[in-house]
Amino acid sequence: MAKTQKSNSSGIENLVRVGFFLAVRQVKRSNIWTNVLIVSIMTLTFLNLVIVSGILVGLIEGAVTAVKSHYLGDIFISNLKNKSYIEQSSQIIKAAQNLPSVEAVAARYIETGKVESDYKENKKRVTDLDESVGTSIVGIDPKAEDIVTGLSGLVIEGDYLEENDYDRVLVGAMLLKKYLDFDSPTFPVLQKVEIGDKIQVTIGENVREVIVKGITRSKVDEIDRRIFFVDKQLRGLIGRNDYNVDEIVLRLAPKTDPISVKNALIGNGFDQFARIQTQEDAEPKFIKDMKQTFALLGNIISSIGLVVAAITIFIVIFVNAITRRKFIGILKGIGIHPKAIEMAYVFQSVFYALMGTAIGTFLVFGVIKPYLDKNPINFPFSDGILVATASGTAIRIAVLLIATFIAGLIPARMVVKQNTLDSILGR
Amino acid sequence: MIKVKGLVKKYKSGTLELAVLKGLDLEVKKGEFLSITGRSGSGKSTLLYQLGLLDEPNAGEIIINDQDISKLDSTERSRFRLNELGYIFQDYALVPELTAFENVFVPLLMQGLEKKDAENQAVNAMQKVGLSEKLKNLPSQLSGGEQQRVSIARAIGHNPKILFADEPTANLDSETAETVLKTFLDLHREGQTIVMVTHEPEYAALTDRIVLLLDGTIGSDKRNH
Ligand SMILES: Nc1ncnc2c1ncn2[C@@H]1O[C@H](COP(=O)(O)OP(=O)(O)OP(=O)(O)O)[C@@H](O)[C@H]1O
Numbered sequence: 001m002a003k004t005q006k007s008n009s010s011g012i013e014n015l016v017r018v019g020f021f022l023a024v025r026q027v028k029r030s031n032i033w034t035n036v037l038i039v040s041i042m043t044l045t046f047l048n049l050v051i052v053s054g055i056l057v058g059l060i061e062g063a064v065t066a067v068k069s070h071y072l073g074d075i076f077i078s079n080l081k082n083k084s085y086i087e088q089s090s091q092i093i094k095a096a097q098n099l100p101s102v103e104a105v106a107a108r109y110i111e112t113g114k115v116e117s118d119y120k121e122n123k124k125r126v127t128d129l130d131e132s133v134g135t136s137i138v139g140i141d142p143k144a145e146d147i148v149t150g151l152s153g154l155v156i157e158g159d160y161l162e163e164n165d166y167d168r169v170l171v172g173a174m175l176l177k178k179y180l181d182f183d184s185p186t187f188p189v190l191q192k193v194e195i196g197d198k199i200q201v202t203i204g205e206n207v208r209e210v211i212v213k214g215i216t217r218s219k220v221d222e223i224d225r226r227i228f229f230v231d232k233q234l235r236g237l238i239g240r241n242d243y244n245v246d247e248i249v250l251r252l253a254p255k256t257d258p259i260s261v262k263n264a265l266i267g268n269g270f271d272q273f274a275r276i277q278t279q280e281d282a283e284p285k286f287i288k289d290m291k292q293t294f295a296l297l298g299n300i301i302s303s304i305g306l307v308v309a310a311i312t313i314f315i316v317i318f319v320n321a322i323t324r325r326k327f328i329g330i331l332k333g334i335g336i337h338p339k340a341i342e343m344a345y346v347f348q349s350v351f352y353a354l355m356g357t358a359i360g361t362f363l364v365f366g367v368i369k370p371y372l373d374k375n376p377i378n379f380p381f382s383d384g385i386l387v388a389t390a391s392g393t394a395i396r397i398a399v400l401l402i403a404t405f406i407a408g409l410i411p412a413r414m415v416v417k418q419n420t421l422d423s424i425l426g427r
Numbered sequence: 428m429i430k431v432k433g434l435v436k437k438y439k440s441g442t443l444e445l446a447v448l449k450g451l452d453l454e455v456k457k458g459e460f461l462s463i464t465g466r467s468g469s470g471k472s473t474l475l476y477q478l479g480l481l482d483e484p485n486a487g488e489i490i491i492n493d494q495d496i497s498k499l500d501s502t503e504r505s506r507f508r509l510n511e512l513g514y515i516f517q518d519y520a521l522v523p524e525l526t527a528f529e530n531v532f533v534p535l536l537m538q539g540l541e542k543k544d545a546e547n548q549a550v551n552a553m554q555k556v557g558l559s560e561k562l563k564n565l566p567s568q569l570s571g572g573e574q575q576r577v578s579i580a581r582a583i584g585h586n587p588k589i590l591f592a593d594e595p596t597a598n599l600d601s602e603t604a605e606t607v608l609k610t611f612l613d614l615h616r617e618g619q620t621i622v623m624v625t626h627e628p629e630y631a632a633l634t635d636r637i638v639l640l641l642d643g644t645i646g647s648d649k650r651n652h
């Protein structure tokens with residue numbers, strides 16, 4: 001035999017070389033609109049995979065962020081169960097202020113009470129029911145509170161409190177009919193209250209007529225059913241002269257581990273006087289549950305999306321291969337290795353998936369996420385953002401590529417496996 | 428070069444069994460240009476598929492180049508086709524997404540040749556069939572005769588030991604058919620072994636030897652010179 005035997009012709013390297021050559025030609029010479037369609041499907045599939053679960057998780061993340069930034073802060077200190085306020089408040093505040101990683105401290109006085117708006121006109125008869133609304137009445141240091149929770153930014157009508165305001169209050173939006181668009185016996189509301197109106201606040205024996213200076217809204221129910229006084233006045237109203245408060249909220253420097261701060265405070269023995277919690281500890285249980293539920297839901301939806309994607313690719317490649325059955329037969333007939341032909345199809349499907357994920361990744365991180373960060377979706381209990389992490393996205397890309405690989409390989413193999421001559425002759 | 432003994436090929440359709448080749452014996456010498464004729468349905472294509480390793484006979488022996496083909500598994504048969512045989516299908520059988528040049532180039536690439544060598548060999552083959560101007564045309568941009576010549580170029584690109592052609596002129600007008608046949612005669616002059624199925628007595632007359640298929644065996648076997 002004169003001819004040199006090519007020993008490596010069916011080596012993996014050569015199969016890849018031939019498979020790649022064929023794949024490139026097939027993609028390049030197939031109809032542009034076919035390519036656009038397939039890449040669009042892959043892009044949508046990828047978006048479905050990333051965005052649906054990302055928004056579900058983001059919905060909760062938004063609620064968590066709101067609770068954290070407007071209510072709990074990074075460290076939340078409250079009274080012990082058997083006490084009505086935090087003993088040694090001043091020492092705790094001082095100690096917290098001296099910790100280097102604590103950026104700001106806000107203390108709050110909290111009393112339960114009730115509020116009425118139509119106490120003058122509406123009470124025609126003595127037997128009429130009291131139309132008051134139960135609420136939390138909170139005394140704050142306007143400056144400190146604003147630094148820690150940004151309360152001034154939550155004022156949607158009127159103005160924020162100033163240090164020397166007297167008989168002027170902020171009212172949470174969920175106490176007002178105007179802002180609570182559903183009727184619920186658990187959320188009684190004041191009927192008609194505008195900025196500058198007088199309302200009557202009752203704490204225990206004390207009754208006070210005050211002016212509504214501003215209305216706050218945060219999407220955290222806890223805050224939106226509160227009435228805020230300047231702390232000086234409230235202290236007088238409730239007769240608390242020892243400066244002991246009910247909530248102390250700490251804002252930490254970025255990247256501080258809240259647990260270390262919590263431990264530092266506990267190390268000082270303050271846990272004898274107060275409950276010291278990180279934001280995560282203090283997070284309401286329903287939010288923890290919802291976080292898990294939504295992550296699970298997101299994963300279920302993603303999995304379905306993935307299966308749909310795999311089936312789509314399967315169909316695309318199957319149709320592609322079956323319509324080329326004759327040419328696959330010819331290629332095999334002239335001695336092209338079946339594995340090289342399979343690879344051509346796998347390369348094609350992976351190429352489409354890569355294009356789809358590339359465009360999808362760009363859309364997610366270049367367009368949709370920045371947009372939603374700026375314009376969160378307005379859900380009733382949170383500002384929904386899109387949670388899409390680099391690692392989570394990378395995992396989804398990897399999973400999509402693996403699914404694509406398999407979904408491309410199976411139909412290609414089904415067609416390539418068919419009898420060569422039958423394929424060529426179309427029998 | 429080719430030795431066939433007692434070749435049997437049967438087709439089953441339902442309960443009926445049709446024996447197309449019934450113990451056929453044939454020998455082809457190196458460098459011979461052989462034509463196979465016979466009426467339609469006599470089994471010419473069937474015979475060529477067996478010789479070209481595209482199909483497996485029910486019984487009999489095929490020895491090509493001292494190698495017993497029946498002992499090869501499908502991967503070895505595939506490699507044998509790639510390296511030793513050239514096959515020209517009746518309907519050209521070009522791959523539509525590949526240009527004329529690429530159709531010829533792919534099997535060479537598959538052989539594991541360096542890209543440059545494969546390119547040179549493909550261009551050479553295209554030159555031999557007189558199509559070096561149309562390398563970049565897709566099959567759809569070629570005439571029937573040109574497509575057939577590309578399919579010849581693909582079959583001869585790797586200098587096969589034997590070239591099989593199933594009615595290579597069937598779909599061509601007589602002028603184009605003659606060009607194609609001239610290409611075969613040129614190849615034959617260079618020593619190429621060719622087995623060609625044809626209906627046309629005038630083309631058969633140009634070959635070394637005419638074998639007539641009749642009733643599943645060789646009806647007659649005539650030497651022309
Ligand atoms: N897959 C098959 N199943 C059943 N019968 C078949 C099959 N393939 C071919 N035949 C039969 O085998 C016989 C020989 O077919 P073949 O294609 O070899 O004929 P041929 O000599 O090439 O004819 P033509 O000149 O028309 O091309 C025909 O009668 C055909 O009907």
Ligand SMILES: [Mg+2]
Pocket residue numbers: 471472473
């Ligand atoms: Mg035939």
